[in-house]
Amino acid sequence: MSELFYNAVPNATRVAPPLPEPRQYPSEKPSRVYLFGTCVVDLFYPEAGMDAIHLLEREGIRVEYPQGQSCCGQPAYTSGYTEQARTVARSQLALFAGDYPVVVPSGSCAGMLREHYADLFKDEPQTLKQVRALAARTYELAEFLLFVCKVQLKDSGEPVKVALHTSCSARREMNTHLHGRELLAQLSNVERVNHDHESECCGFGGTFSVRMPDISGAMVADKTRALKESGAHKVLSADCGCLININGALEKQKEALRGQHLASFLWQRTGGAK
Amino acid sequence: MSAKQNILGKLRKSLTGTTPIADDFDVDLVTQPYTYSAEQRIPQLRKLMEAVHTEIHLTSGAEWPMLLAQLLRDRQLPSLLIAPTTPHGQRIAQHWANNPGLPALKSYDRPMEEWKAELFNDTPASLTGTLGAIAATGSLIIWPTREEPRLMSLVPPVHFALLKASEIRDNFYQVQQEFEWAQGMPTNALLVSGPSKTADIEQVLAYGAHGPKDLVVLILEDQ
Amino acid sequence: MSTSVIIPTVAVEEDFRTRAHKALGDQQLRNNFRTAMDSLMTKRAAAFSDAHEREHLRALGNSIKARALSKLPDLLEQLEQNLTRNGVTVHWAETVDEANGIVLSIIRAHEARQVIKGKSMVSEEMEMNHFLEARDIECLESDMGEYIVQLDHEKPSHIIMPAIHKNAGQVASLFHDKLGVEYTKDVDQLIQIGRRVLRQKFFEADIGVSGVNFAVAETGTLLLVENEGNGRMTTTVPPVHIAVTGIEKVVENLRDVVPLLSLLTRSALGIPITTYVNMISGPRKDHELDGPQEVHLVLLDNGRSQAFADSELRQTLNCIRCGACMNHCPVYTRVGGHTYGEGYPGPIGKIITPHMVGLAKVPDHPSASSLCGACGEVCPVKIPIPAILRRLREENVKAPDSPHQVMRGQGSKYSRKERFIWNAWAKLNSSPTLYRLFAFFATRLRALTPSNVGPWTQNHSAPKPAARSLHDMAREHLAKQGERR
Numbered sequence: 001m002s003e004l005f006y007n008a009v010p011n012a013t014r015v016a017p018p019l020p021e022p023r024q025y026p027s028e029k030p031s032r033v034y035l036f037g038t039c040v041v042d043l044f045y046p047e048a049g050m051d052a053i054h055l056l057e058r059e060g061i062r063v064e065y066p067q068g069q070s071c072c073g074q075p076a077y078t079s080g081y082t083e084q085a086r087t088v089a090r091s092q093l094a095l096f097a098g099d100y101p102v103v104v105p106s107g108s109c110a111g112m113l114r115e116h117y118a119d120l121f122k123d124e125p126q127t128l129k130q131v132r133a134l135a136a137r138t139y140e141l142a143e144f145l146l147f148v149c150k151v152q153l154k155d156s157g158e159p160v161k162v163a164l165h166t167s168c169s170a171r172r173e174m175n176t177h178l179h180g181r182e183l184l185a186q187l188s189n190v191e192r193v194n195h196d197h198e199s200e201c202c203g204f205g206g207t208f209s210v211r212m213p214d215i216s217g218a219m220v221a222d223k224t225r226a227l228k229e230s231g232a233h234k235v236l237s238a239d240c241g242c243l244i245n246i247n248g249a250l251e252k253q254k255e256a257l258r259g260q261h262l263a264s265f266l267w268q269r270t271g272g273a274k
Numbered sequence: 275m276s277a278k279q280n281i282l283g284k285l286r287k288s289l290t291g292t293t294p295i296a297d298d299f300d301v302d303l304v305t306q307p308y309t310y311s312a313e314q315r316i317p318q319l320r321k322l323m324e325a326v327h328t329e330i331h332l333t334s335g336a337e338w339p340m341l342l343a344q345l346l347r348d349r350q351l352p353s354l355l356i357a358p359t360t361p362h363g364q365r366i367a368q369h370w371a372n373n374p375g376l377p378a379l380k381s382y383d384r385p386m387e388e389w390k391a392e393l394f395n396d397t398p399a400s401l402t403g404t405l406g407a408i409a410a411t412g413s414l415i416i417w418p419t420r421e422e423p424r425l426m427s428l429v430p431p432v433h434f435a436l437l438k439a440s441e442i443r444d445n446f447y448q449v450q451q452e453f454e455w456a457q458g459m460p461t462n463a464l465l466v467s468g469p470s471k472t473a474d475i476e477q478v479l480a481y482g483a484h485g486p487k488d489l490v491v492l493i494l495e496d497q
Numbered sequence: 498m499s500t501s502v503i504i505p506t507v508a509v510e511e512d513f514r515t516r517a518h519k520a521l522g523d524q525q526l527r528n529n530f531r532t533a534m535d536s537l538m539t540k541r542a543a544a545f546s547d548a549h550e551r552e553h554l555r556a557l558g559n560s561i562k563a564r565a566l567s568k569l570p571d572l573l574e575q576l577e578q579n580l581t582r583n584g585v586t587v588h589w590a591e592t593v594d595e596a597n598g599i600v601l602s603i604i605r606a607h608e609a610r611q612v613i614k615g616k617s618m619v620s621e622e623m624e625m626n627h628f629l630e631a632r633d634i635e636c637l638e639s640d641m642g643e644y645i646v647q648l649d650h651e652k653p654s655h656i657i658m659p660a661i662h663k664n665a666g667q668v669a670s671l672f673h674d675k676l677g678v679e680y681t682k683d684v685d686q687l688i689q690i691g692r693r694v695l696r697q698k699f700f701e702a703d704i705g706v707s708g709v710n711f712a713v714a715e716t717g718t719l720l721l722v723e724n725e726g727n728g729r730m731t732t733t734v735p736p737v738h739i740a741v742t743g744i745e746k747v748v749e750n751l752r753d754v755v756p757l758l759s760l761l762t763r764s765a766l767g768i769p770i771t772t773y774v775n776m777i778s779g780p781r782k783d784h785e786l787d788g789p790q791e792v793h794l795v796l797l798d799n800g801r802s803q804a805f806a807d808s809e810l811r812q813t814l815n816c817i818r819c820g821a822c823m824n825h826c827p828v829y830t831r832v833g834g835h836t837y838g839e840g841y842p843g844p845i846g847k848i849i850t851p852h853m854v855g856l857a858k859v860p861d862h863p864s865a866s867s868l869c870g871a872c873g874e875v876c877p878v879k880i881p882i883p884a885i886l887r888r889l890r891e892e893n894v895k896a897p898d899s900p901h902q903v904m905r906g907q908g909s910k911y912s913r914k915e916r917f918i919w920n921a922w923a924k925l926n927s928s929p930t931l932y933r934l935f936a937f938f939a940t941r942l943r944a945l946t947p948s949n950v951g952p953w954t955q956n957h958s959a960p961k962p963a964a965r966s967l968h969d970m971a972r973e974h975l976a977k978q979g980e981r982r
Binding site for chain 1: 891
Binding site for chain 2: 529532533536537547550553554557560561563564567568569570573574583589590591595639640641642645658659660661663664665668684685687688689691692695696699700715716717718724725726727729730733734744749750751752753755756758759766769770771772773774775776777778779780781782784785786787788796798802805806811
């Protein structure tokens, strides 16, 4: 968790951090941003990354994509390989040193940068400063479009019903589900339908899905059933980890329903080329 | 080394060099949302207690013995356990003396061991006073005494409780402060918020698990 | 003669995953849990309709427990002093064996044969029923749910609703078989059957054993909450009352229980208060007519001081045993409480049990979570359960010869092979050249991706990388954009 847990003495009893204040957003759109593409988008959903770039460029923002980037370190971190996660995180830190926003088309990776890097570097005061500064300018894509770009989307697509699945850490760490809902509400021909146990985990959980395949499988089976029963034509998510899980399961079940990254959907609905 | 010394030793070692966390108890948080006007208190208490199957009757200082006698008759209860030395016990005795034919009165006037079987098997109802009530949670405050021992409000299947309207407090915090509980607690103090219940089978609520099946509260509006 | 006597059988210790697999295949069990947990979640949400109040109350609950922990040894001594002054005998036990020994010696001193128990998770932790039964002492559960599971030789599957894995039909059959009563699925009738049986037991019992929800240092008061009245019976009718509790249950002031009580009952069952809040400050006084002649308190450590030694893990001891974490846990909801094997199931069980029995005995506990965070979100005392689970994973994969000894059984999942893989992963992801090379081959050779990639393909089609990586596409696109500028 965040450094707020730490009292002056390392062995002091910890108290919960103060209740979070609503995040303050810059009043003006920046002229350029970094895109942290994330490893899953890079290798499995590159079009989502490209559509994120298109959406940002349409707002008149220049996007930088540091070619040295790889992974935020979360898989190792959540598996308990903290040292390995720190090595990777350290290599990423240096790549996003400029003082402008880092936009991440993935809620859970954005959460890693914003919430957990501080824990990784808690014993390195110098790095911690850098980490705090990075956290302060890291945004999940939907959040950035909504509150920094203040986008007004104009829907040009046919009527469609969609279901929105939000990654758990993104939901709990950053309210990403609310941001997604708000963006979709701007699209006049898009009807967002709720699905049963919407706030429940899809069962991915990174390495959990391969360490505990029985339990993870039961979770994704329930999730895909709920999505199918929702009547949605399409599943949207701002998290490619969840999408790999949900789409992989739907494909195995030989279902036609698929999940798409929110960025791709937004871009397609608002005049972006397919 | 004793277990106590070992445990405390380990704990102290783990806290070496630290300072205790300051007390930031937020009184407003546990009182403000749970503050009521005089008119609100009875309805608030009633709403919560009735929601968990408590039977509530509004009555007065003059009329409650009559109401009680009626309720006993309605339920066909053959006897009532009372605390004869309390003011309300005396009121009942007096009313009973003037109205022959009412259910028998029993007194809890000897140690439980001396009449345990009768208490468990042949005591269908009891009447106790209360120290007041808490509107916020719908709870009666009961401090068992020598006159009204602990089991009086627990073993008989029907428990009648007398409550003076003026003694309904807003919340638990206020009660602790007013009665200065922190300065001294009795051997047993209770909050009772309804008849005994359980939802242990399929979450289906069933009343009368181990304690009273019925809790009947007589609120004396004029007292 | 049963077959186990004729043919010596070896008890096979099933592991978490085997039990989970079985539980997942039991549709009745799945339905029982899903229905119950849905209902408990709905009730909690309704009880905390004001989010502002809820969050501030949770913060206060956290700070009260943290304050108590920050002076725990002093408060324990203060509690002992005040209880002793009130006439309660206080005992200290470092281990479960010691605690059971203390209970047994009190029982023996009274030549007691029958013990009646109120609901107590610490007594589950001690496996007190088994311990006493082996010594020919009847130890009967009196909480309806606990009574049901004891009758069926099971463990509780939930800390608040011990028999939640059973439906009324299953309880009906159990009562019919074991008590010889007529089969009925009517819950009211079933409860009345339990009431009749247990009333007699309360009447006969020599000793009552209970747990404690909060032990108030300031006044020397043991506070117990319950709905059934069995807790009051247990602590009032038998001549001797023994309360057993963990050392973390102490709070500083009486007023501290006001918010904690509210958090406990609303988080657990969505109710503003339980039917009974029983505050015990001593045995029967000379002039009183009922109540136990003797009251004992057994303070149990059993690994708690180990959790206490680490400031992050210490937060585990904030727990007030409401069960909200399991009610909201997608894993618990699907596998049920018995899968966890030990007394405390669900998220809290996963972080507290390793301290009690050692990580090596429950090696899968930290991993059995998607870290979705639902538990941490609802915890009334703000235990960062997901962060602690992650931390336990770290302890679990540590090399056994690691100099820093945090907990018993640490390193139980250490694997040189796995560590090697993660080292390679770190190397790959921290070296742009290696990563690009990897991405190049993964995308260009995507046709060669195996169709069976172990456990992943159990639930999913084989993953197939995209034809080109975002690195490639972005480089090309941004270069063009650059030219245009």
